[in-house]
Amino acid sequence: MNVVHNTPVSVVTIERFIIEQERLYPEASGELSGVLYDLALAAKMIANKVRMAGLVDILGGNETENVQGEAQQKLDVIANDIMIKAMDHGGRLCAMASEEEPDIIPIPDGFRCGKYCLMFDPLDGSSNIDVNVPVGTIFSVVRKVTRGSAGEMEDFLQPGRRQVAAGYVIYGSSTMLVYTTGQGVHGFTLDPSIGEFLLSHPNIRTPERGKFLSVNDSYEQHWEEPVRALMRRYRGMDGVQKAMNVRYVGSLVADFHRNLLGGGIFVYPANAKSPRGKLRLLYEANPLAFIAEQAGGAASDGYQRILDINPSELHQRTPLYMGSKADVETVHEFLTPAGVTA
Ligand code: AHM
Ligand code: MG
Numbered sequence: 001m002n003v004v005h006n007t008p009v010s011v012v013t014i015e016r017f018i019i020e021q022e023r024l025y026p027e028a029s030g031e032l033s034g035v036l037y038d039l040a041l042a043a044k045m046i047a048n049k050v051r052m053a054g055l056v057d058i059l060g061g062n063e064t065e066n067v068q069g070e071a072q073q074k075l076d077v078i079a080n081d082i083m084i085k086a087m088d089h090g091g092r093l094c095a096m097a098s099e100e101e102p103d104i105i106p107i108p109d110g111f112r113c114g115k116y117c118l119m120f121d122p123l124d125g126s127s128n129i130d131v132n133v134p135v136g137t138i139f140s141v142v143r144k145v146t147r148g149s150a151g152e153m154e155d156f157l158q159p160g161r162r163q164v165a166a167g168y169v170i171y172g173s174s175t176m177l178v179y180t181t182g183q184g185v186h187g188f189t190l191d192p193s194i195g196e197f198l199l200s201h202p203n204i205r206t207p208e209r210g211k212f213l214s215v216n217d218s219y220e221q222h223w224e225e226p227v228r229a230l231m232r233r234y235r236g237m238d239g240v241q242k243a244m245n246v247r248y249v250g251s252l253v254a255d256f257h258r259n260l261l262g263g264g265i266f267v268y269p270a271n272a273k274s275p276r277g278k279l280r281l282l283y284e285a286n287p288l289a290f291i292a293e294q295a296g297g298a299a300s301d302g303y304q305r306i307l308d309i310n311p312s313e314l315h316q317r318t319p320l321y322m323g324s325k326a327d328v329e330t331v332h333e334f335l336t337p338a339g340v341t342a
Contacts, residue, residue, distance in 0.1 A: 012199035014040050014177065014188045021183065031092045031114055032165060035141055036179065040188075040197055042086035043169040043177050046079045046123070046137060047190060050171040053129050075129055076100060079122035079137065093118050094144045095151025097314055099283040104314070106150060113149040116164070117142050117156055121283040125251030134172035136253025140287040141165040156314060160286030160307035167287065170253045178204070178257070180294040185260075201261075206295040210263025210324035213244035214255040222271035230334040234265070234327070244327075252279065256288050256322070260295055265323035269302065277301075277319035281311055285318050298328035302335040 018033045053075055073081075080100040087093060088107055092114035096105040099121040107113050120139040128135055141164050146152045167179025175190035177197050187201030213234045220228060229238075236243030244264060249255050255266050270277045279285055289299030289306035299306040299322035309318065321331045 014197040047175040076123040076126040134254040137169040157311045166290040185295045206297040207263030209326040212264030215267040226334045265327040270319040276317040281316045281318045
């Protein structure tokens with residue numbers, strides 16, 4: 001009689017995967033692995049809070065206090081606090097920067113400073129929470145370049161090509177953590193019954209050309225003509241290519257994740273009202289561009305590679321065209337440094 005085994009042959013937790021990756025680098029000190037473990041822990045804590053969204057008011061009883069008498073906070077503030085508290089004491093970071101904070105976040109007195117800087121958007125797309133649409137956390141890690149022990153502005157203002165790790169967590173129908181350390185892109189799905197991220201999407205490759213176009217075209221009236229012409233191309237209106245399928249959640253991590261797996265392009269151009277676009281270079285564009293490239297895709301601001309931009313400020317914004325390589329190359333047929341049709 002054949003015995004059917006329901007247990008998987010091999011279960012790879014994120015911890016095991018990180019350890020195995022680290023062994024590929026005999027010179028590695030383990031500090032970056034430590035940063036990644038702590039991020040996975042923060043992701044589980046945030047996932048837990050996001051799952052309770054909508055219940056907080058009910059459980060809290062009134063608008064300002066929860067049952068413990070603590071002030072209730074918006075989820076993006078909670079996620080920001082979780083990230084800082086999960087990451088500030090490990091001895092691996094020299095400072096952090098968050099989309100939610102105006103300045104660099106120092107490591108508190110009494111804790112050791114390490115050699116990495118962490119940048120993050122704790123809960124991207126948080127305006128979608130009230131309507132139960134996926135949100136995400138995005139992170140980027142660079143190595144410290146200044147001499148002292150505390151992180152300084154110069155450490156954060158490095159081009160994205162210097163990232164040593166980047167990733168995102170998507171709080172969707174399941175919670176997934178996707179990251180790269182420059183050795184491909186790997187995705188882990190949270191098994192809530194055991195509280196572990198398990199390897200579910202090893203070595204993600206994005207299709208060379210995709211079927212999805214993600215853009216908020218309510219801004220069309222504010223776009224320059226070359227951007228409008230580009231959109232007509234993607235929509236098959238100039239007869240050159242097949243029309244792409246428009247899919248726009250309005251939650252960057254969700255739009256990016258779908259296009260990473262299915263192929264396509266995410267577009268957030270500059271427009272007359274926001275001449276530098278909306279999305280932040282250090283917290284959103286750089287980490288996702290690193291992932292896109294590692295998966296075989298590309299990312300551009302319309303004129304140059306996102307990862308080659310030299311940042312001049314912490315909260316700098318950038319136009320963003322990111323996804324399948326052939327679809328990003330099409331951007332450069334329409335946009336030139338002068339901003340006119342080529
Ligand atoms: P946030 O960081 O304030 O949440 O804003 C970023 C979000 C992205 O998730 C999304 O891609 C974009 O804003 C949507 O903007 P818009 O509503 O202008 O299309
Ligand atoms: Mg954001």
